[in-house]
Amino acid sequence: MPAGSGLYSMTQEVVMVRIDPNSKSVRYPKEVDDRLSLLARKLGRTKRELVIQMVDYFYKSKKDPADLNDEMLKKELSSGISRILSFIRKQEGDLLVPIYSMASELSTLAKLQGKVTKAIAEAQLKGNAAVGESVNHLKILDSDLKRLIVALAEKDKLKSGFRKILEHYIAQRETLGWPVSAAKKEELAKQVRQALENL
Structure with missing residues (x-):
């Protein structure tokens, strides 16, 4: 191996360097x-x-840290409050006003229904009273009709009795032989019979 080859191999090795994340400092x-x-x-x-x-x-x-009054935050809060108020006004117009109007109409209808119910109840009471009076009148009329029927029956019976008496009178008169003409006798009988029918 030539001289310096060990150095060569060392330089080829990867050297792991630890990077410190705290490399910056502030004074x-x-x-x-x-x-x-x-x-x-x-x-x-x-x-x-x-x-x-x-x-x-x-x-x-x-935000700007130099802005101690935090104007940006105030603007955002003001904008947020304005959006909330706008939403509430919109809901008020879309929901609350119609609901209030419907509640008012329902209240008016309920009052009107109460008046109608009261009027119907009063009319029923008056109707019941009128029916009671009609029943009383009908009872009186029935009683009067019954008396009239009885009176008519008594009148017919009375006429029948008078007729028998008259016929008996006429028959008896014929037998007595009064000196009266037959025409006058018949006219007399006719007048008496008519008078009897007119009773």
């Missing part, structure tokens, strides 16, 4: 380090974790 005053240490202890994290999380927070939120 800041001691007062800032005190506050950072206090904040890290309070949050239960290391200063390194806290710095990484702060950078991620400002990177993702696109």
